[in-house]
Amino acid sequence: MESPEHRAEPSFDATSVRRLPIEFTGSGGEYFRIWIVNMLLLLVTLGLYWPWAKVRRLRYFWGNTLVDGDPLDFHGEPGQMFKGWALVGVLFLLYNWAGSVSALADVVAFVALGLLWPALWRSSMAFRLGNTSWRGLRFRFVGSMREAYASLLPLFLVALPLVLLGLWVPDEPEAPAPDWVGWVFLGVMALAVCVLPWLLWRMKAYQHRHYALGPLQTDFRASVRAFYGLVLKPLGLVLLLVGLAVGLVVVQLGTGLEWPGKEMMGALAIVPLLLVLLVVFGVTPWWTARLQNLVWTKTGNSQMRFISRLSFRSMLWLSLKNGLLTAITLGLYWPFAAVAMARLRLEAVHIRSIVDLESLLAADHQRPAEAAGEAAGDFFGMDVGL
Amino acid sequence: MWAFEAVTAMHTSPRRLAVRYFDGRSSRAQAAVAWLHDGELYVLGPTVRLSVPAKQVRWPERTQRGPRVARLPEGGSLQSVDPAAWDAWLREAGRGDSAVVRLQQSWRAVFASLALLVLLTVAGYIWGLPWASREVAHRVPDSVEARVGEVVLAQLEGFTRPSQLTEQEQRAIEQAWEKVLAAHRAAEAARGVVLRPTRLLIRHSEDIGPNALALPGGAMLLTDDMVRLLQHDTRVIAGVLGHELGHVQHRHGMRMLVQVSVMGAASSLLWGDFSGILATVPLWLGQAHYSREAERESDAYSVQVLRASGIPPTVMVTLFERLALFERCGDEVLKAPAPDSPPSVPPAAAACKAPAPTGQGDEKGGRWGLGFASHPANEERIAFFRAAAR
Numbered sequence: 172m173e174s175p176e177h178r179a180e181p182s183f184d185a186t187s188v189r190r191l192p193i194e195f196t197g198s199g200g201e202y203f204r205i206w207i208v209n210m211l212l213l214l215v216t217l218g219l220y221w222p223w224a225k226v227r228r229l230r231y232f233w234g235n236t237l238v239d240g241d242p243l244d245f246h247g248e249p250g251q252m253f254k255g256w257a258l259v260g261v262l263f264l265l266y267n268w269a270g271s272v273s274a275l276a277d278v279v280a281f282v283a284l285g286l287l288w289p290a291l292w293r294s295s296m297a298f299r300l301g302n303t304s305w306r307g308l309r310f311r312f313v314g315s316m317r318e319a320y321a322s323l324l325p326l327f328l329v330a331l332p333l334v335l336l337g338l339w340v341p342d343e344p345e346a347p348a349p350d351w352v353g354w355v356f357l358g359v360m361a362l363a364v365c366v367l368p369w370l371l372w373r374m375k376a377y378q379h380r381h382y383a384l385g386p387l388q389t390d391f392r393a394s395v396r397a398f399y400g401l402v403l404k405p406l407g408l409v410l411l412l413v414g415l416a417v418g419l420v421v422v423q424l425g426t427g428l429e430w431p432g433k434e435m436m437g438a439l440a441i442v443p444l445l446l447v448l449l450v451v452f453g454v455t456p457w458w459t460a461r462l463q464n465l466v467w468t469k470t471g472n473s474q475m476r477f478i479s480r481l482s483f484r485s486m487l488w489l490s491l492k493n494g495l496l497t498a499i500t501l502g503l504y505w506p507f508a509a510v511a512m513a514r515l516r517l518e519a520v521h522i523r524s525i526v527d528l529e530s531l532l533a534a535d536h537q538r539p540a541e542a543a544g545e546a547a548g549d550f551f552g553m554d555v556g557l
Numbered sequence: 558m559w560a561f562e563a564v565t566a567m568h569t570s571p572r573r574l575a576v577r578y579f580d581g582r583s584s585r586a587q588a589a590v591a592w593l594h595d596g597e598l599y600v601l602g603p604t605v606r607l608s609v610p611a612k613q614v615r616w617p618e619r620t621q622r623g624p625r626v627a628r629l630p631e632g633g634s635l636q637s638v639d640p641a642a643w644d645a646w647l648r649e650a651g652r653g654d655s656a657v658v659r660l661q662q663s664w665r666a667v668f669a670s671l672a673l674l675v676l677l678t679v680a681g682y683i684w685g686l687p688w689a690s691r692e693v694a695h696r697v698p699d700s701v702e703a704r705v706g707e708v709v710l711a712q713l714e715g716f717t718r719p720s721q722l723t724e725q726e727q728r729a730i731e732q733a734w735e736k737v738l739a740a741h742r743a744a745e746a747a748r749g750v751v752l753r754p755t756r757l758l759i760r761h762s763e764d765i766g767p768n769a770l771a772l773p774g775g776a777m778l779l780t781d782d783m784v785r786l787l788q789h790d791t792r793v794i795a796g797v798l799g800h801e802l803g804h805v806q807h808r809h810g811m812r813m814l815v816q817v818s819v820m821g822a823a824s825s826l827l828w829g830d831f832s833g834i835l836a837t838v839p840l841w842l843g844q845a846h847y848s849r850e851a852e853r854e855s856d857a858y859s860v861q862v863l864r865a866s867g868i869p870p871t872v873m874v875t876l877f878e879r880l881a882l883f884e885r886c887g888d889e890v891l892k893a894p895a896p897d898s899p900p901s902v903p904p905a906a907a908a909c910k911a912p913a914p915t916g917q918g919d920e921k922g923g924r925w926g927l928g929f930a931s932h933p934a935n936e937e938r939i940a941f942f943r944a945a946a947r
Contacts, residue, residue, distance in 0.1 A: 242636075306579055306585075530583065
């Protein structure tokens with residue numbers, strides 16, 4: 172084909188490259204109806220209906236995601252998901268309870284969760300992939316438990332000192348913490364910001380290297396450098412704006428005026444609000460679009476690959492429209508927003524393949540089915556896959 | 558399977574549907590025909606001929622959009638070529654939609670569901686939640702409430718100091734309150750009610766102004782400024798403490814805690830899908846609303862306390878007048894009264910020398926306890942205490 176990627180990818184033979192589009196055929200009106208009925212049943216059952224609601228939602232979104240004209244199908248069973256949900260609920264309660272008992276119990280709970288977390292993370296992906304099929308074939312997640320632990324270990328090591336520091340901060344607000352606590356805290360935070368892009372890269376690499384369908388398994392070729400760019404650009408922008416705001420105050424003071432008057436203070440109070448708005452309405456769509464493009468365009472193998480071309484402009488426009496209409500309608504627009512967002516993000520992706528995706532053969536048929544991980548992903552707001 | 562041809566030859570009447578069959582081992586589709594007969598699903602294609610009980614098939618739910626995929630027990634699946642024809646085929650074979658699907662596919666039913674949803678939410682919010690939190694709060698063991706009380710007290714100690722009143726002044730208040738409490742306790746005991754344990758803490762605070770708070774676990778906090786605002790009038794102070802005692806007896810602190818937790822869980826369940834900011838709005842509204850209810854309950858309790866020791870409930874009118882004065886004039890009101898002035902100067906007449914800067918009054922008393930914005934309007938409460946005196 173004619174695009175520049177082609178020249179950079181010698182493994183693609185121009186004569187036999189096929190382009191498989193991804194379409195999303197869901198409608199906001201229909202999802203609205205599913206959503207309202209789900210909400211009603213959730214309320215009537217005091218939340219126990221949740222796994223059934225979730226299966227209906229996923230089946231609707233999966234069934235309307237057409238890859239090369241054929242839909243995905245979600246196979247998860249609500250009964251099984253209910254068990255996972257209950258298990259994670261208990262874990263979550265235990266964790267919160269431990270935090271309220273004592274600082275030491277909090278640390279113990281954190282370590283325990285840290286030990287359990289990679290397993291839950293892995294099984295959530297195994298569950299989601301293993302319960303998704305296309306053209307009669309089940310997807311698989313083939314990442315091993317060991318690698319899951321290895322890829323999350325640095326994250327755990329960065330977070331642990333922060334939790335441990337909590338032990339030294341005295342409960343009495345009267346007695347100030349020793350000076351070094353503040354410095355260590357700052358140091359660890361700085362370290363966290365520095366290694367965060369790398370940690371994110373490790374997580375994404377683990378996920379995207381282990382998606383499989385039939386004999387095909389994906390690889391992940393994004394560089395760590397690209398992730399640094401992704402994190403540092405918006406961070407730099409926010410820091411620049413904060414710096415400007417602080418600079419403004421300093422100039423104001425430096426020119427010999429009095430301590431800022433009421434109007435000035437009012438203006439200053441708006442600055443954090445503007446920053447929040449900027450982050451929510453500007454940085455988030457930018458980040459979502461760039462991360463999706465980076466992660467998916469670098470996912471594939473020598474026979475097939477994904478290409479994602481999600482534009483920041485369309486993401487920004489849609490987020491603004493969705494946010495505004497959802498606010499105006501007191502949340503009733505939400506299902507329409509979710510459908511529009513899914514359409515935009517999915518249809519920005521297509522697949523290029525030199526193998527005939529019509530003649531894949533299933534690998535040995537395993538059915539990974541740990542619903543607890545899936546529920547964990549929900550509870551802690553983790554994004555799984557696209 | 559040996560009789561497949563023989564059996565299928567007999568099925569002349571059932572409608573046959575063109576489908577795509579996937580065997581679950583290869584991604585290649587086969588054009589096939591499917592029909593339902595006598596509770597069995599038959600599939601016939603170039604390399605497939607099978608029959609399975611229709612009950613064992615995972616039939617897809619009817620939607621407007623998207624193809625249909627039915628999953629067969631052995632891992633194969635059927636995919637629709639024409640969703641409309643598929644739906645008609647199943648309808649003809651007598652496989653109806655589930656109740657949920659019928660609801661989902663009708664706009665009328667969806668709007669009815671929405672109305673019901675709103676109705677249930679409002680009803681749960683107005684009646685269900687207060688009821689549930691009262692029930693839960695009354696079942697919380699005293700030891701747990703005491704622990705919660707300690708935590709809250711420890712936080713409060715952060716912005717309170719020991720009282721700056723003289724020991725004499727403090728003792729006068731404590732003794733007067735002991736007397737009122739004893740009379741009230743005796744009256745309650747006669748009705749077979751045992752009072753929850755309480756203790757009175759008099760504290761100085763720069764932050765919360767003239768105020769009185771009831772904490773979970775039974776501690777009642779009275780600020781120096783409140784004592785000064787009421788000009789050491791122990792009868793009015795008894796009314797204020799009676800009000801706080803009402804909070805303690807009704808376990809309002811625990812109820813609030815339970816409510817906030819339940820509201821938090823419920824709203825994150827309902828709206829968590831969308832946004833964290835939106836999720837906190839009902840929480841915040843709920844708090845303000847329920848504390849109004851609690852204040853009314855405690856006002857009524859205060860009247861009981863005052864009556865038991867023969868103090869007319871109208872003394873509470875003084876409280877609101879002094880609070881109003883404080884809102885207008887600020888800290889000036891808190892200065893010791895002229896020794897010759899009667900304990901409660903008609904405050905409406907008293908003009909402040911320098912009106913407090915706008916907003917100061919709100920800030921001083923606006924955040925906590927008695928001055929909290931969610932209290933029923935003062936006029937309403939004054940009328941209540943006046944009526945109680947009759």
